Amino acid sequence: MPLDRPPGKPHPYSDYRDAAGRLHPDPDTGPDPRPSREEAEEAVRTLLRWAGDDPTREGLLDTPKRVAAAYEEFFAGYAEDPRDILMRTFEEVEGYDEMVVLRDIRLESHCEHHMVPIIGKAHVAYLPDSRVVGISKLARVVDAYAKRLQIQETLTAQIANTINDVLAPKGVAVVIEAAHQCMTTRGVHKPGVTMVTSRMLGAFRTSSDTRREFLSMINGGG
């Protein structure tokens, strides 16, 4: 069955969908299969040699295995469909039309330019219309997108757009504040710099009162 994959994304496993919109069941055996674990470990040995070390010395023998396991954690988001996370538990509610805000969600991601950590926090809010989700699901959506190679702008927009699409709320707001290790431990070497990005949709975009209420809540005023 032909799989619909957005252009310019070589291995976003969670975006492999069949014609019915279902995720491809197994990216390891599907078309354009994922490299094997052995190939990944061999690539780590190559990088170790390139860095100037000896992958056969005792301290490095298990390193390729550890790095592959760490990559499974860092990039677990490719195997997740953030839309499913939200669809699993949404409920219809009546009578609650106030803002729901989850602030200070720990964020761990990796920059797509240098593959080094982006560490910070995300604040997510929505104004329910008829659907609400278990709040942990908002944090899971943040993780599902964060555990991929990212730039912060894309990450921010993906989280907001997904919540907007699935919950169809009156509005969504996402703010991310993060430090990029590619700016602290290499390159320009500027520790203490925080990048702040936001995406406001619906009422958060059109109503300055709503936006202000959200910003005051994430700044500790709520």
Ligand SMILES: Nc1nc2c(ncn2[C@@H]2O[C@H](COP(=O)(O)OP(=O)(O)OP(=O)(O)O)[C@@H](O)[C@H]2O)c(=O)[nH]1
């Ligand atoms: N807009 C944006 N830029 C990012 C993000 N993460 C890293 N960058 C920047 O991406 C840019 C990549 O620039 P290049 O000139 O291609 O790479 P580079 O030579 O390694 O750049 P330097 O970091 O300046 O040494 C750098 O300016 C990074 O600071 C992000 O999330 N958003």
Ligand SMILES: [Zn+2]
């Ligand atoms: Zn970077």
